[in-house]
Amino acid sequence: MAVIDRLRIAVSPVHRALEGTALARAMAAGDVSPAAYATLARQTWHLHADVEPQLARAARAWPALEGLVDPSHDRAALLATDLRYLAPDDATPAHPAIIEACARVRVDVEMRPWTAAGPLYVLEGSRLGSAVLLRALAAGWGVPATAGVGLDYHLPPSAGWWASTVRSLEALPLNASQVDDICASASALMHSLWCLYQDLKPADVDAASALRASHAS
Structure with a gap:
């Protein structure tokens, strides 16, 4: 089975669970205010700001990743720009789920650099x-x-x-054990994101929905 198919199957259950959270459903419906979204954006920034350098580190340690890890795809700077617009005074620290996720990626990359393909697939x-x-x-x-x-x-x-991402994933010289490692790493990160989404309740969803309804009437 292709690596991309293995990854898709590995993360699918928790991905569906994440999409079923109140926050994910509200965002998909456009019922999350800028302030509520900024709370998620701050946590997403913490994740990208920590993990993206780890991906680059993994590519240096295991050159086979060089075709997959592209610094021009990094998005921490984009999130920083969004936060300057949405919540310039916010300095909320990383959520425990994000701290755990970042720590896991650091350990994985140090011990098995090929596992960086897992979080990269998720991001x-x-x-x-x-x-x-x-x-x-x-x-x-x-x-x-x-x-x-x-x-x-x-x-x-x-x-x-x-x-291009799929081609680069499929080109990695992986054995069965390494594919298992990558799938486990991707699933672990997705689970951490699910924990975050579960905890971040969009308290103003009803207010946002009411505002949209009033504009439509």
Whole structure:
């Protein structure tokens, strides 16, 4: 079975659980205010800011990853831009689930650098949902789906990015044990994200929904 298929199967159960959380459903419906979204964006920034350097470190330790780890795809800076717009005074520390996830990636990369392909798959794969979230959140906030409105993180990447990611994953010289390691790493990160989404309750979802309804009437 192809590595990409193994990864998809490994993360699918917890990915579905994450999409079923109140926060994920509210974002998909455009019913999360900028303030509520900023809370998630801050935690997502903590994740990217810590994990992205670890991916680069893994590529240095295991050169086979060099075709997969592309610093131009890093998104911590995009989240920092969004947060300057949405919540410039926010300095909320990392959530325990994010701290745990980052620590796990650091240990994995140090011991088995090929496992970096797991979190990279999760982070790059999250772009697939960004197109939907960009439109939904922008509509809910009443802003254009463009740069500079707090949603730069969800802007589309360069054309062909996902096909290139899949090709690079499939080109990795992996044995069966290494594939298992990568799948476990991806599943662990997805589980940490599910824990975060479970804990971040969008308290103003009802208020946002009411606001949209009033605009539509």
